[in-house]
Amino acid sequence: MRFGIVILPQADWPEAARRWRAADEYGFDHAWTYDHLAWRGLAGERWHATVPTLTAAATVTSRIRLGTFVASPNYRHPVPFAKDIATVDQISGGRMLLGVGSGGTGFDAFVLGQPELIPRQRFERFAEFAEALDVLLRFEPPGSDGISFEGTWYTAVGARMVGEPSQHPRMPLHLAADGPRALALAVRIADGWVTTAGAADDPAAWWRRAGELIRRLDDACADPGREPTSVSRTLLLDGEGRYSLASVDAFDEAVGRAAELGYTDVVSHWPREHGIYAGDESVLDEVAGRLARRNG
Template identity: 75%
Template sequence: MRFGICILPQVDWPEAAALWRGAEEYGFDHAWTYDHLSWRDLAGERWHATVPTLTAAAMVTERIRLGTFVASPNYRHPVPFAKDIATVDQISGGRMLLGIGSGGTGFDAFVLGDEQLSPRERFDRFAEFTEALDVLLRFEDPAAAASEAPGISFDGEWYRAVNARMVGAPAQSPRMPLHIAADGPKAMALAVRVGEGWVTTAGSVDDTEEWWAYAGVLSRRFEDACAAAGRDAAEMPRTLLLDSSARYSLTSVGAFEDAVGRAAELGFTDVVAHWPREHGIYAGDRAVLDEVASRLPALR
């Protein structure tokens, strides 16, 4: 089992630097932040931009992998986003994990004045966004700035590009890993075909036992998707976000250890919890995080 921590981008720098350094010192394998312009009930609170936050985090850490949990096409075009995130990957020394999803239907979906999309339209846009990132992030620009070699062009239903250029050779080969959030069959098929990892929140069911049962259903569904595509499910990380508004894994050490054990039984290879906040959602005691961190080696 590998362990991740999600740090909401609410704390001002340089105080936030202590959280990202702390995640590495605690021994977490990966640290993530949400990719939203604002989020749910926290919309009226401080909320920093994702790419600058991860850039700063890369500068104050050395080992821990860093990621978006998760980026979406709600307010992004694949060309500038690919260049931004590839630059962060270079700064970090090749430690980026790119979590991507279709995007919710909250504030981020309409902040640019877009019309509401149907579920099919949201998936089609997501598939095009993901496939564009897959190509863009693999692209190795010629070293010569004056080179006339073509860049990347595409003309899709949702996105267009004409000779787009990237930053140079990718920091990871052939590109940074894509960890794709997917619950439905079409999205899972996309994750298996294009991605290097699968991410799920297992829905928003408040009943704990129902939630775990559904997490198991999704894990088996992912195995079936891998089998249908001729891909070994054991080769792809399966990441489960342990927390929801009704359930927080770091309420106690026992709660966290129980969640880790249940996730492992369902075939998940990675789990992610949220850094404790002082109040509201994910409110918790830093002492619990201290104790959990001390037990990570034994839980692996």
């Protein structure tokens, strides 16, 4: 089992730097930040941009993987985003993980005056976005004419990327997917799969959903003949009214249940002072101590 932490992009530097450094020193395998322009009930609070945050995090860490949880096509074009994120990967020394999802239907979906999309359109845009990133983040040979494609949602004409990637064949791509078409896409092009297992007031129902989704992933692997164990499986443990770092016991129970279901990675949120994911950093310290003993 690998352990990750989400650091919401709310704290100013140097407090944010302290958290990213601590995540590195604690022994977490990966650290993520949300890729939103604003997020739900925190829309009125301080909220920094994703790429500069990860760039700064790359300069104050040395070991931990860094990632987007998750980037979406709601307000991004794959060409400039691929160049941005490939540059962060180079700065980090090849430690980036790229989480990508279809994009929610909240603030980010309308802030630029976008039309409302039906679910089919959201998936088609997501697939085109992810497939473009899969190509753009690979090596562009010197002397080539660049990378070109023309789709329903995105077009590129001789796009130039950074150059030879810091990771080969490209940085790991992790797709957030729950539906059958999205799961099939993840199995076809991604290195890993990410899920929140949806929203459920009843914890038992949420865990049943988490188990059902991992079985669906295994079934999706059968069609293209992909070995299921070649796809990492990441579960976000937290949700509305459910916080894995509320106590050490809560964390241990959540990790144990995720492991039993077959998840390879779990992710929790850095404790906030109030509201959603409110908690005490002393719990994080104790959990981190266990990680240190595991890694030591």
